Every structure is written in C-alpha cells, then in structure tokens.
Amino acid sequence: MTAGWVDIVESEIRFWNGSKIYLCHCEHEKHRFKYQGAEMHVLLIDELTTFTEVIYKFLRTRVRMTSIGVPSDLAGRFPRILCSSNPGNIGHGWVKRTFITGRQPMLVERMGESEGGMLRQFIPALMEDNPTLERDDPTYRARIKGLGSAALVRAFEKGDWDAVAGSFLEGVWDADKHIVKPFPIPSNWKTWRSLDWGYSKPYSVLWHALNPDGVHYVWRELYGWGEKENVGSREEVSEVAKKIQRIQEHDARLGYEYRTNPADPSIFAKVGHEHSVAGLFRKNKVIWQPADAGARSRVNGAQQVIELLQSDRLFVFESCRHLIRTMPALMPDENNPEDVNTKMEDHAWDALRYGLMRVRRSPDEQQISVDPEEGTYKHSDDTFRLKV
Numbered sequence: 001m002t003a004g005w006v007d008i009v010e011s012e013i014r015f016w017n018g019s020k021i022y023l024c025h026c027e028h029e030k031h032r033f034k035y036q037g038a039e040m041h042v043l044l045i046d047e048l049t050t051f052t053e054v055i056y057k058f059l060r061t062r063v064r065m066t067s068i069g070v071p072s073d074l075a076g077r078f079p080r081i082l083c084s085s086n087p088g089n090i091g092h093g094w095v096k097r098t099f100i101t102g103r104q105p106m107l108v109e110r111m112g113e114s115e116g117g118m119l120r121q122f123i124p125a126l127m128e129d130n131p132t133l134e135r136d137d138p139t140y141r142a143r144i145k146g147l148g149s150a151a152l153v154r155a156f157e158k159g160d161w162d163a164v165a166g167s168f169l170e171g172v173w174d175a176d177k178h179i180v181k182p183f184p185i186p187s188n189w190k191t192w193r194s195l196d197w198g199y200s201k202p203y204s205v206l207w208h209a210l211n212p213d214g215v216h217y218v219w220r221e222l223y224g225w226g227e228k229e230n231v232g233s234r235e236e237v238s239e240v241a242k243k244i245q246r247i248q249e250h251d252a253r254l255g256y257e258y259r260t261n262p263a264d265p266s267i268f269a270k271v272g273h274e275h276s277v278a279g280l281f282r283k284n285k286v287i288w289q290p291a292d293a294g295a296r297s298r299v300n301g302a303q304q305v306i307e308l309l310q311s312d313r314l315f316v317f318e319s320c321r322h323l324i325r326t327m328p329a330l331m332p333d334e335n336n337p338e339d340v341n342t343k344m345e346d347h348a349w350d351a352l353r354y355g356l357m358r359v360r361r362s363p364d365e366q367q368i369s370v371d372p373e374e375g376t377y378k379h380s381d382d383t384f385r386l387k388v
Contacts, residue, residue: 026051032058041065041078048085052343053094053229060116081118084125087155088165090344093329094229096161124159168302168330168340172309179324182317185209185219187255193244194355195263195288196347197277198224201232204351205244206323216314218352222247223322230345237277241284248286262354263288291354299338301353308356323348 007014013021021044026032032055040063045051063079085095103109103122111120127133133140144156155165164170185191190210197203207220222243224233248258267277268290278288292301308314316323326348330340340346 026055026059029054031055035059035062038062039064043079043081045081045083046085047089048083049087049089049091049095050085051091053091053098056091056094057116086165087159087161088152088167088331090331090341092161092164092167092331093326093345097229100161126159127157164329166331167328168332169306169309169328172306173328174309175324175328177312178309178315179318180217180315182219182319185217185256186211191251191256192258192355193261194291194351195261195267196350196354197264197267198232198347199234201230202226202322202345202347203232203235203240204322204347205240206320206348206351206355208355214313216308216356218314218316218320218323218355220247220317221320221323221348223348225322237280238284241281241286244286245284261288262291262357264350264354265290265293292357297357298353299336301357302339304356305349305353314356320348323352327352 006016011023013023015021024035026034029052035058040059043059043063045056045059048056060081063081065079083099085091087096098115099120099122103120105122105124108119108121111118127141127144141157145153147153147156150171152165152170154160167173189212191208193205193207195203195205203222203224205222206218209217209219211217222240224235224240225231226233251258263278267281267288270276270279275283281288291297294300305314318324326345330344330346330349333339333341340349
C-alpha cells in the first residue's frame with residue numbers, strides 16, 4: 001500500500017526519507033534473542049502487559065543510537081521507548097509496579113541504573129480523553145459495560161490498575177475481606193507448613209493454621225525472592241533449611257507442632273544426584289511430605305482455593321506480602337482455564353494449594369511416614385512410590 005510519502009510492505013512501513021518501522025513479534029521469552037544485535041532508535045510496544053518483564057528489559061537494551069546524522073532539532077528525542085497498555089494479562093503485576101505504583105501521573109523522572117537510567121513518564125488515558133470516539137461511536141461505552149466483568153469494565157473504562165482484569169481469581173479474591181492483620185495463633189490450633197521449591201525461581205514456604213471452626217489462615221511466609229519478578233534468591237537448600245529450623249525452634253517453645261508438611265513432589269527425585277532436595281532438607285532437620293501429584297491435582301487445588309475464599313474460610317495475614325502480591329495477578333492458563341498460567345510467578349500459589357489440599361483429610365487419617373532418600377512414603381497400610 002502506498003500513500004505518497006509512506007509505503008507499507010509486508011512487515012515494514014517505509015518512509016520517503018529511508019526510515020523504516022519494522023513490525024515484529026516476541027511471543028515467548030526465547031524469541032527475545034532474535035533481536036540480540038538489533039539497534040533500535042525507537043521501541044514501540046502495544047499492550048505491554050501481554051509481555052513478560054524479561055522480554056521488556058532485554059528489548060530495552062537494544063534501544064541505542066549515536067548522534068551522527070541526527071538533525072539538531074531532534075537531538076534529545078532519541079533513542080526512546082513508547083508503550084501503551086490496558087490493565088490485566090500476564091504482565092499486569094510488573095507493569096503496575098514499574099510504571100504505575102508510586103508514580104505521579106505526567107511527572108518526568110530520571111530512573112536509576114537498574115531501571116535503564118532513562119527518563120520515564122506515566123500518562124494515564126481515560127475514555128473522556130478521546131471525545132471524538134464518544135462523538136462518533138456513542139455506543140462504545142455501553143459495549144464496554146456489556147463485558148459483564150466488573151473488574152474488566154473498571155480496567156477499560158477507568159484505567160483502574162487495582163482491578164486485575166481477567167485474573168484467575170477475578171470476582172473471588174477481595175483484598176479488603178481476605179487480608180487480615182496478624183494475631184497470635186493459639187497453640188491448640190492445627191498448624192503446618194508447605195513448600196514450593198525454587199533456586200533460580202523463587203521458593204515459597206507458607207505456614208498454615210486451621211481453627212476449630214474450619215477457618216484457614218496463612219499466617220507466615222518465607223519467600224526466596226531476588227527482588228525482581230519471578231527471579232529467585234539462589235539460596236542453597238541448607239541455607240533455607242537453617243532459616244526454617246530457627247523458626248521451628250522458636251515455634252516449639254510456643255507449643256506449635258508441624259507433623260505433616262506437604263511440598264512440591266519433584267523435590268523427592270534424585271535425578272542423578274546422591275541426595276534429593278527433600279533429602280538435603282532432611283539432613284538439616286526439616287522434613288517434608290510429597291504433596292498430591294495426581295492428574296487433576298492442580299485443578300483440584302485451585303478449586304479448593306476458590307471454594308474457601310468464596311465461603312470466607314481462607315484468610316491471609318497482611319505480613320505475607322509475596323502471596324498477596326502475586327496471587328491476585330495470576331491469569332488463567334490459555335490451554336486450561338481451570339488452572340493458572342504457570343509461566344507467571346505462581347510459586348506462592350503452588351505452596352498455598354499444596355497446603356490446602358493437605359487439610360482435606362483429618363490429622364488422624366494422615367498417618368504418613370516418609371523416606372525422602374528412597375522417594376517413598378507410607379499412608380496407613382500402603383506404600384506409594386512417587387512418580388516424577
């Protein structure tokens with residue numbers, strides 16, 4: 001297509017002066033390396049929340065140019081990055097944290113080296129900012145309201161970044177209701193902990209309590225976070241075990257007992273090593289049992305979370321900041337909408353569902369003995385070999 005001063009040819013927009021805009025894609029994180037040697041003068045990203053932070057930060061390093069040949073009236077305008085997005089989708093959490101939270105709209109700020117050192121500006125956009133659209137398409141607002149989802153309507157109509165549009169727990173999780181202030185857990189309540197292990201990705205240890213009325217509290221967390229979304233602290237098993245052991249010694253003096261503690265089943269596999277991850281924990285006096293690894297365990301665990309939240313039988317202490325940060329932002333899996341998107345930071349979520357599935361049987365029914373080194377565990381009179 002030709003418009004006199006511009007040609008659109010396949011994946012390029014070509015201007016009369018030789019400049020080009022390349023129309024590209026980066027669906028998966030591995031695709032970012034296609035742009036390894038690129039020199040981008042302007043990076044334009046539409047719907048930024050459909051990309052991960054890893055993709056964005058890598059592409060940002062490709063934005064570079066020299067001043068040779070740049071007209072004086074354009075000096076200082078390049079290189080630059082322009083992004084637009086609605087709230088929601090897989091990148092909602094990192095985009096909100098990076099560009100929205102704590103930022104004053106329209107204010108231009110210089111970022112630190114860890115954020116690229118560039119100038120940054122957040123420009124909110126509301127439907128009222130486009131009067132031409134409302135004039136020429138007066139039913140557009142009604143179509144937005146017809147989406148049915150209150151969070152989606154607030155996100156699209158008001159640019160509400162606190163409404164995680166399309167999230168897995170949309171309409172279920174209510175921060176005002178489900179987040180509670182910490183209080184002392186009575187020693188006669190049932191208490192246990194759960195683990196989702198990670199090294200380069202975060203690990204998550206959650207402490208659970210069940211009161212006599214069947215109300216569940218997540219009251220403590222230990223999260224191996226590398227201070228970036230979905231990046232682990234790269235701690236050795238022995239380091240994490242020592243932290244848990246110190247907590248257990250403190251809790252034992254208060255009368256808490258941790259007898260059955262479910263963990264990610266994969267940590268019981270040796271996979272060519274002398275000791276499994278569970279075995280290394282055991283050597284440091286921290287014992288885990290394999291969590292449910294059945295064919296529908298992920299879906300069943302997700303449903304357990306939903307049922308408890310909807311019936312107001314699941315609450316989270318406000319001190320569990322990483323569970324609170326990550327869980328509401330999780331999106332459904334595109335191929336299995338009954339589960340969360342596992343490409344997101346779902347480690348606290350996994351630790352939660354491991355812990356919740358554990359309480360579906362009473363403690364008397366959960367008479368389990370474990371040998372993590374052999375990868376087996378016993379329940380009643382049966383012995384099961386863990387399949388990984």
